Amino acid sequence: MTPSARRHISASGSGSAYDAGPSGGGERVRIVDLAQELQLSVATVSRALNHVPTVDDDIAQQVRDLAERRGYVANRLARSLRMRTPPFVGFLVPDVENLAYSIAVDACAKYVGQLGYQLILVISGDDSASEYAALRSLAEAQVAGLIVAPSPDMSEESRALLAGRSVVQFNRDCGLSDYTVVCDDRPAFADATRHLLELGHTRFAYVGTTDVVSNGRDRLEGVRGELSRAGRRLSNASTRLLPPTETDGYAAAYELFTTGSRPTALVVGSSNLSMGVARAVRELGIAIPQEMSLVVYGDDRWGGLYEPGLTTITAPYREMARTVADIVTELLSGGRRPRRGPVRLPAELVIRGSIAPAPPRSR
Amino acid sequence: MTPSARRHISASGSGSAYDAGPSGGGERVRIVDLAQELQLSVATVSRALNHVPTVDDDIAQQVRDLAERRGYVANRLARSLRMRTPPFVGFLVPDVENLAYSIAVDACAKYVGQLGYQLILVISGDDSASEYAALRSLAEAQVAGLIVAPSPDMSEESRALLAGRSVVQFNRDCGLSDYTVVCDDRPAFADATRHLLELGHTRFAYVGTTDVVSNGRDRLEGVRGELSRAGRRLSNASTRLLPPTETDGYAAAYELFTTGSRPTALVVGSSNLSMGVARAVRELGIAIPQEMSLVVYGDDRWGGLYEPGLTTITAPYREMARTVADIVTELLSGGRRPRRGPVRLPAELVIRGSIAPAPPRSR
DNA sequence: TTGTATGCGTTATCAC
DNA sequence: GTGATAACGCATACAA
Numbered sequence: 001m002t003p004s005a006r007r008h009i010s011a012s013g014s015g016s017a018y019d020a021g022p023s024g025g026g027e028r029v030r031i032v033d034l035a036q037e038l039q040l041s042v043a044t045v046s047r048a049l050n051h052v053p054t055v056d057d058d059i060a061q062q063v064r065d066l067a068e069r070r071g072y073v074a075n076r077l078a079r080s081l082r083m084r085t086p087p088f089v090g091f092l093v094p095d096v097e098n099l100a101y102s103i104a105v106d107a108c109a110k111y112v113g114q115l116g117y118q119l120i121l122v123i124s125g126d127d128s129a130s131e132y133a134a135l136r137s138l139a140e141a142q143v144a145g146l147i148v149a150p151s152p153d154m155s156e157e158s159r160a161l162l163a164g165r166s167v168v169q170f171n172r173d174c175g176l177s178d179y180t181v182v183c184d185d186r187p188a189f190a191d192a193t194r195h196l197l198e199l200g201h202t203r204f205a206y207v208g209t210t211d212v213v214s215n216g217r218d219r220l221e222g223v224r225g226e227l228s229r230a231g232r233r234l235s236n237a238s239t240r241l242l243p244p245t246e247t248d249g250y251a252a253a254y255e256l257f258t259t260g261s262r263p264t265a266l267v268v269g270s271s272n273l274s275m276g277v278a279r280a281v282r283e284l285g286i287a288i289p290q291e292m293s294l295v296v297y298g299d300d301r302w303g304g305l306y307e308p309g310l311t312t313i314t315a316p317y318r319e320m321a322r323t324v325a326d327i328v329t330e331l332l333s334g335g336r337r338p339r340r341g342p343v344r345l346p347a348e349l350v351i352r353g354s355i356a357p358a359p360p361r362s363r
Numbered sequence: 364m365t366p367s368a369r370r371h372i373s374a375s376g377s378g379s380a381y382d383a384g385p386s387g388g389g390e391r392v393r394i395v396d397l398a399q400e401l402q403l404s405v406a407t408v409s410r411a412l413n414h415v416p417t418v419d420d421d422i423a424q425q426v427r428d429l430a431e432r433r434g435y436v437a438n439r440l441a442r443s444l445r446m447r448t449p450p451f452v453g454f455l456v457p458d459v460e461n462l463a464y465s466i467a468v469d470a471c472a473k474y475v476g477q478l479g480y481q482l483i484l485v486i487s488g489d490d491s492a493s494e495y496a497a498l499r500s501l502a503e504a505q506v507a508g509l510i511v512a513p514s515p516d517m518s519e520e521s522r523a524l525l526a527g528r529s530v531v532q533f534n535r536d537c538g539l540s541d542y543t544v545v546c547d548d549r550p551a552f553a554d555a556t557r558h559l560l561e562l563g564h565t566r567f568a569y570v571g572t573t574d575v576v577s578n579g580r581d582r583l584e585g586v587r588g589e590l591s592r593a594g595r596r597l598s599n600a601s602t603r604l605l606p607p608t609e610t611d612g613y614a615a616a617y618e619l620f621t622t623g624s625r626p627t628a629l630v631v632g633s634s635n636l637s638m639g640v641a642r643a644v645r646e647l648g649i650a651i652p653q654e655m656s657l658v659v660y661g662d663d664r665w666g667g668l669y670e671p672g673l674t675t676i677t678a679p680y681r682e683m684a685r686t687v688a689d690i691v692t693e694l695l696s697g698g699r700r701p702r703r704g705p706v707r708l709p710a711e712l713v714i715r716g717s718i719a720p721a722p723p724r725s726r
Numbered sequence: 727t728t729g730t731a732t733g734c735g736t737t738a739t740c741a742c
Numbered sequence: 743g744t745g746a747t748a749a750c751g752c753a754t755a756c757a758a
Contacts, residue, residue, distance in 0.1 A: 437736080
């Protein structure tokens with residue numbers, strides 16, 4: 001019995017359209033099957049399929065025709081094992097709902113696809129144990145390169161897993177690689193603060209994420225720095241650093257608005273937090289911008305919908321995505337290495353009606 | 364020379380931290396390397412690594428310790444080739460920026476990860492050629508199952524590629540599989556229309572996507588059906604079916620608002636279109652809801668921010684994601700097959716201030 | 727131009 | 743309890 005004989009066991013009277021192959025056979029067709037049917041060696045078939053020029057034109061055409069008819073699909077796992085060239089690129093993100101990540105993942109999946117790679121997406125949930133598991137599974141898949149948006153507290157084991165591989169850091173710089181694409185938030189937050197100062201505000205508050213991640217730190221420092229240049233400072237009571245969730249933002253804002261003297265200017269340093277803050281604002285019936293000026297962070301697409309419009313600090317999502325995709329592309333295509341060092345793309349401040357002069361009686 | 368001897372060529376004085384392995388070696392360590400170092404056979408090492416009980420406890424521990432020390436990472440491609448059990452699940456989406464898809468992708472990546480699979484993400488861009496290429500690459504990766512949000516005009520070749528595989532349709536039903544998770548938009552669109560009718564509106568307009576996809580059709584039919592029950596109909600002039608992009612929405616709305624008699628009630632049937640429409644509304648200074656009532660579709664997170672709030676029809680994204688992840692999970696774990704037939708989750712109508720009685724002088 | 731034989735890293739089937 | 747050895751599907755060095 002030939003090695004492939006046992007393959008041809010499937011019945012002709014196949015079941016539903018979903019569980020039968022193109023020719024009615026459930027089993028995948030391999031090179032050896034084609035070779036047998038054409039009375040050729042696997043080597044010749046392989047060469048024909050790969051357009052190796054030494055193979056006879058007629059034979060080659062025959063092979064490719066048969067391959068098409070029989071619905072032959074190459075096994076990339078086997079090919080990759082033999083060629084020692086992995087077909088995958090990994091992308092690790094905390095979550096893919098975040099617009100920054102979804103746009104970047106989208107761009108990278110398209111780009112690497114054009115290069116013949118495929119993108120394996122893994123989610124860390126910003127949890128260091130899940131992150132390690134995710135990275136390990138990427139390593140097991142022999143990824144040719146990986147894009148990593150590290151969690152704030154990446155473990156040593158995780159870092160070790162990354163050693164010796166082509167990695168590009170995205171959105172967060174944790175010193176894992178020479179290749180990094182981040183958003184430079186600081187100037188935009190400083191600008192926003194300066195605007196608020198010029199509008200006469202004195203009671204500032206900031207709601208942002210924990211400052212161990214570089215982004216969180218930068219945003220907070222943007223506000224703090226500009227305040228201190230004006231001889232002011234952010235009190236601890238009016239600085240809230242939280243996990244980036246809607247509910248945390250809501251809770252923090254609610255408390256901020258209902259205890260002590262209410263701030264007249266509030267800057268929010270995260271997209272999810274912004275949504276929670278907005279909910280608290282609306283629920284408490286706080287008039288924007290008459291009673292309070294508000295600067296939020298994140299997706300700008302809805303900010304312009306209603307009057308007075310929402311002043312928004314927004315990351316250059318598309319540009320970040322394009323940049324990281326370009327770097328990965330260059331890294332993979334093996335040509336000249338991309339320029340080393342972090343690429344810092346400035347965030348943009350979009351001013352709309354949600355900021356206004358401080359109310360007269362403030363302080 | 365032993366097979367592995369040529370491996371140990373890397374120098375001790377390694378370069379930067381990013382291009383050296385944990386032990387300073389750039390080469391990956393394989394089972395045979397561990398076996399040689401411990402003077403064992405590859406079989407024993409493999410068994411120890413896989414916790415096969417027949418192996419001596421001491422030996423097993425030794426092996427696992429060494430594996431850890433040397434940073435051994437299994438090659439899943441080789442394992443999968445041998446075991447004939449693919450480690451991947453594929454997910455095909457038109458784009459991953461769309462909230463419905465990003466949430467579903469997120470959920471599925473997490474779920475399949477827990478089952479030891481990894482998710483390969485491919486993007487079709489709603490283009491049938493890219494879609495075919497994407498599906499083919501998934502087939503080449505030998506995916507154990509795949510989740511597909513088909514493009515409106517999926518080609519025959521693409522369908523053939525899907526035959527014989529476990530597939531779950533997501534968000535769009537194109538008759539590719541018994542397993543389908545979609546949003547039932549029709550009732551919500553009908554509800555919205557009924558509200559608008561009760562508010563005395565007579566000049567309706569609808570801006571939606573081309574109706575060849577079931578979703579687009581359902582949404583339009585929800586509006587049309589309710590109008591006809593009230594003895595009214597949507598004129599062709601006030602029905603715009605377009606590709607789902609912000610710019611298309613803007614252009615269509617702009618034209619709708621500036622030519623002929625302006626509608627007093629507008630329903631939008633797509634998230635991207637909604638953003639374009641909103642931009643046109645604001646740019647033309649149309650007062651909502653005084654001059655026009657507006658119902659949009661999509662992400663509801665920002666709709667409640669400002670007064671009067673945005674009446675929104677929103678898909679149950681989380682529930683859809685959870686459902687599709689559950690089905691895939693059941694399909695993969697090979698237990699009892701999930702219940703066949705499409706799962707239709709109803710869209711939700713969130714009523715806010717953007718709808719109001721029709722202005723007095725209308726018709 | 728084509729066929730034979732070998733190996734990619736792993737697991738499984740046999741002996742021992 | 744352990745060790746040779748053969749496969750998994752594919753690509754290539756070498757022989758013919």
